[in-house]
Amino acid sequence: MQNVINALRVLEEVAARQPIGVGELARELGLPKSTVQRSLRTLNEAGWIRPAGGEVTRWQVTSKALQIARTTELGLRDAAMPVMEELRQRTGETIHLMVPEGDAVVLIERLETDKPLRIVLPLGIRLPLHASANGKAVLAHLRRPAGTLLGYTGTTITDPDALRAELDGVLARGYADNRGEWRSDIAAVAAAVLGPDGPVASLSVSTPASRMPEPLRAEYGKLVTQAARTLTESLG
Incomplete structure (x- = not known):
């Protein structure tokens, strides 16, 4: 259940601050980078977010969201x-x-x-x-x-x-x-x-x-x- 809650919190934060990177997400949410990274991977595989491009990976919501x-x-x-x-x-x-x-x-x-x-x-x-x-x-x-x-x-x-x-x-x-x-x-x-x-x-x-x-x-x-x-x- 906590993994689901973390993923939803990450999705909300991406939607509010897109494009945003893992480090900034971790700071804003008060979560370890590893936890945020797992949530981002899950959301990306499910089609809710995608990389925004650039040298440093930043994330934004997809048309599904x-x-x-x-x-x-x-x-x-x-x-x-x-x-x-x-x-x-x-x-x-x-x-x-x-x-x-x-x-x-x-x-x-x-x-x-x-x-x-x-x-x-x-x-x-x-x-x-x-x-x-x-x-x-x-x-x-x-x-x-x-x-x-x-x-x-x-x-x-x-x-x-x-x-x-x-x-x-x-x-x-x-x-x-x-x-x-x-x-x-x-x-x-x-x-x-x-x-x-x-x-x-x-x-x-x-x-x-x-x-x-x-x-x-x-x-x-x-x-x-x-x-x-x-x-x-x-x-x-």
Whole structure:
């Protein structure tokens, strides 16, 4: 059983940090190199990972692993769409569904506002965990470091202690917000969709910054928290 657990941990780490070598994997996981090497060999033989090339062998996931992720993603989208539509109807704003992937969240679905002034993010865009509402909603439940805290605007949180305090606030009120921290023209509130082992996605209400004054921020925060809870329950 421990061998299976080790292999799954190695697969998760490869997916999060690919391409990655055995030495770095061993350090990140706190496992002996020999244990990691056995797991890599097993995963490679089973078709889940492959060498990324180069003089030093580094590993990345194969299309087999990605296909499983896509199948899971489709199920998440199907469950999320009615919840997202209701949230859009109640707010009149753009709704985003994002999933965690390594040090970012990735946009996999959106429902746009009917209002002429809108900010459109392309599907597949990656947003930093520490500088987006969706990212902070996820990061608060991961309870792990966010990596390098790059500054994107004047309001980006780049101090680790300030970020920890911010994440404590997210857990206390149930939702995260973004005050122009990734792009100064975007405001958002987001809440995590939780699975048995932590956050599997996040839902957000996203608007131009001028369209989210404080009273609406709090109102939208409550609505997105309710929506994320409903989606969590529907996923079982």
